Amino acid sequence: MIALNHFLCRTKTAFGTQALTHLPFDLSGMNARKPFVITDQAARDAGVHLALARACRDTHLALGVVTLTEAGDLETLYHLFVDKGYDSIIALGTGQVVQTAKALNLAVCHGPERLRSPAGPGQIKGPLLPLVYIPTHPETGQDTAGETFFSGHCFVSANLMPDIAVITADTMLGTPRTAVLDSGLSSLATCCETFAFSGNLFARSYAHAVICLVMDTLLPLAQQSDHGELLCQKAGKLQQLPLAKLAHAAAVSGYIQSNLPDLKTRQAGAHITAIHPAPSAALSSGLCMALALVHLLENSKDTCPWLGKLLLPLTDAAHYAGVTGPEQPDASVRVIRELLHALSETLPQGMPKTLDAAGLTSRQISEMSDLLTYVQP
Amino acid sequence: MVIPDYYEFSSRALIMAGHDALEQIPGLLLSMDAQKPMVITDQGVRRAGLVDILLQALDSRITVKTIQDDVPADSDLKTVHTLAGEYKKYGCNAIIALGGGSVMDTAKGVNILVSASSDNLLAFSGANALTHTLNPLVAVPTTAGTGSEVTRVAVISDTDNLRKLLFTSDFLIPDAAILDPRMTLTLPAPVTAATAMDALSHAVEACLCLGRNPLSTAHAHEAIALISHNLLPVIRQPDHKPGRLALATGAALAGMAFSNSMVGMVHTLGHAAGSVCHAAHGACMAVLLPYGMVYNLHKTQPLLADLLLPMAGADVYARTQPADRAQKAIDWVDRMNQRLHQATAGAHAVCLREIKSQDGKSRVTGHLLPKIAHTALGDGSIFYNPEDLDYDDCLMVLEAAFDGAPLDPSRVKKG
Ligand SMILES: [Fe+2]
Secondary structure (H helix, E strand, C coil): CCCEEEECCCCEEEEECCHHHHHHHHHHHCCCCCEEEEECHHHHHCCHHHHHHHHHCCCCCCCEEEEHHHHCCHHHHHHHHHHHCCCEEEEECCCHHHHHHHHHHHHHHHCHHHHHCCECCCCCCCCCCCEEEECCCCCCCCCCCCEEEECCEEEECHHHCCCEEEECHHHCCCCEHHHHHHHHHHHHHHHHHHHHHCCCHHHHHHHHHHHHHHHHHHHHHHHHCCCCCECCCCCCHHHHHHHHHHHHHHHHHHHHHHHCCCCHHHHHHHHHHHHCCCCCHHHCHHHHHHHHHHHHHHHCCCCCCCCCCCHHHHCCHHHHHHCCHHHHHHHHHHHHHHHHHHHHHCCCCCCCCCCCCCCCCHHHHHHCHHHCCCCCC | CCCCCEEEECCCCEEEEECCHHHHHHHHHHHCCCCCEEEECCHHHHHCCHHHHHHHHCCCCCCCCEEECCCCCCCEHHHHHHHHHHHHHCCCCEEEEEECHHHHHHHHHHHHHHHHCCCCHHHHCEECCCCCCCCCEEEEECCCCCCCCCCCEEEEEEHHHCEEEEEECHHHCCCEEEECHHHCCCCCHHHHHHHHHHHHHHHHHHHHCCCCCHHHHHHHHHHHHHHHHHHHHHHHCCCCHHHHHHHHHHHHHHHHHHHHHCCCHHHHHHHHHHHHHCCCHHHHHHHHHHHHHHHCHHHHHHHHHHHHHHHHCHHHHHHCCHHHHHHHHHHHHHHHHHHHHHHCCCCCCCCHHHCECCCCCECCCHHHHHHHHHHHCCCHHHHHCCCCCCHHHHHHHHHHHHHCCCCCHHHCCCC
16 A cells, blocks of 8 residues: 555535535535526526526525626626625536636635736635536536636646535536547546556545446447437437436546546646647547557556456456456456447547557657556556 | 435545554644644543654644543543633644544534534534534544544434434534554454444445445445455454554545445444443444344345455455355355454454443343334434334344344345
């Protein structure tokens, strides 16, 4: 066991059909009475904010809702928030909505000038206002991680993790299939790497749950679409629950990212996206991470402590126990390769299943060998 | 994977687990602006020299204002009020709780009072009565069992009114849980065994009971594997530091699991035996765990079968026919109790009759079983058990567990 393991997850996860109706109770537990809801046009058009308003009807809560495109820059949001006396923030959406909500929280609690220079771990002291995260799509873990990017600066603090992640099929919107794959593969890569290499048993337990969620959900969801590149614009009931499960997986993978910031697959994903000659939606960062994961596992079979055991969350207890110990590492990698192959089959144009096929030259691949090889500490 | 319609998972404690984890406390307290802690502990912990080890790990940046070591074996209301007064008197701004479940619960109670500037703890009892973040609380467990260092629960006895007060709130989760194997190295073998079986019962019940969810199950399975693989080696070699750390980690993971899924009849009956007979909680859990598994077998067969893997390992799991795996998991717990009984020269009880007080007298006597059964019906955990229990069911299980007799599954009313 490694000398010292840290794990911190500030966020309470509330998942399921009643998650929205529990929210007023949770907000009152945090003394929040006037939440400032930040959302985006797609969520507003789909009326998701109305579901939230219904859940808060006849409660002590007085919601204010702004849509990101109409609200303009952070300064406008800041003045609106302060002038109207809001006391908490609900990010109803993903990506930009959440990054903005986190930046607003920093600005309100530490002054707008705090956003002019970046802040690393430990530099943001004191609590922030209650922040609730209600995703409308599965994303890649950044929303729940303790970080935000704003005006070219990065701010890192566990206090930036949402207080509550409310994840429910009720708020899931139609999601492009590429985004579904991006989310699922990103969560899978993050958590397979964590499970296979990290001695942090707390992170590994969360990772185990995420891998199970992704393996249950991702392929069936990708196979359901009959709309070419897009899942239906307004996700039908069939898609909403698996989308919520993927969003759940992504949220938990964000908790892990906050605790294990040096994961190689994440760095590799960012690196490949940066150097690739023609990055495209088909070569998402999640796919890059998954391709890097396969390399990492293949290159580290002899040094990877728990590659064999990875077969357990990737399959199930019966399958895992039915494969002999020495064969388990290969079997684990094979399951991931087979998943990539099956996902590729769901796309009319297919998708690359190796870094070479993705267009990286052998030189580019060898230049990033430190990100694709595990070295025992 | 079956996912419930709705569930919550919250575990906000910063966990620091490692061979020198105590040395992290000064930096941690500084980061929370909490340089003036009160240490809450008990006399046994102090006699074992653990307070000294803690103090050595602190440095000049931290001023321990007072060390209070008068926490009784069962946390009680009067102690909480007394310690809250001391906290204010010494101008403390944080608590380091160093001990087992009673110390943790006492510290949580004190923290409620001092954070709310109140002198009425009763006002905060029940579910989610707290509405504000509490003062910094760092939990350093000296047993690997209760998981209180990461849970959202505190139980405090109101001895004047013969009742136990239950407090539940996310705000009760300590800010940090420090898992350092030095804190359990000197734990006697019977206590190590009983507390680890308590943690095992948390993990097993987290997997079987009605509040289970994918996150609690993942934490619980990891906990079961850690406890199963390390308990006997640690009993045989008490100073085995990696094993001690693994047990502490297992107990914390089990705590995170059951704090979010709740527990069932093993705790229902164990709590009742504890309050009626003052029988040690861990000892009750060890005895009652296999009975709870048998009682719920017909409703939890596949879940129980899954537990065989972390308990006994992949080889045993693969060699066992799928239909036999659940029973084999129950047998495994029985056998673990028998082995612990042998390894502790009979000190680890395998039936309720064998649970003894420090002076060697039996804690649980046959004529008290009806009272225990009656008391059990008032325990909240009964609602999370997969199969219903009435008075007769509780008594039937207690009578079997009293003598260590097998529970006849055909006598379980299948609802
Ligand atoms: Fe317990």
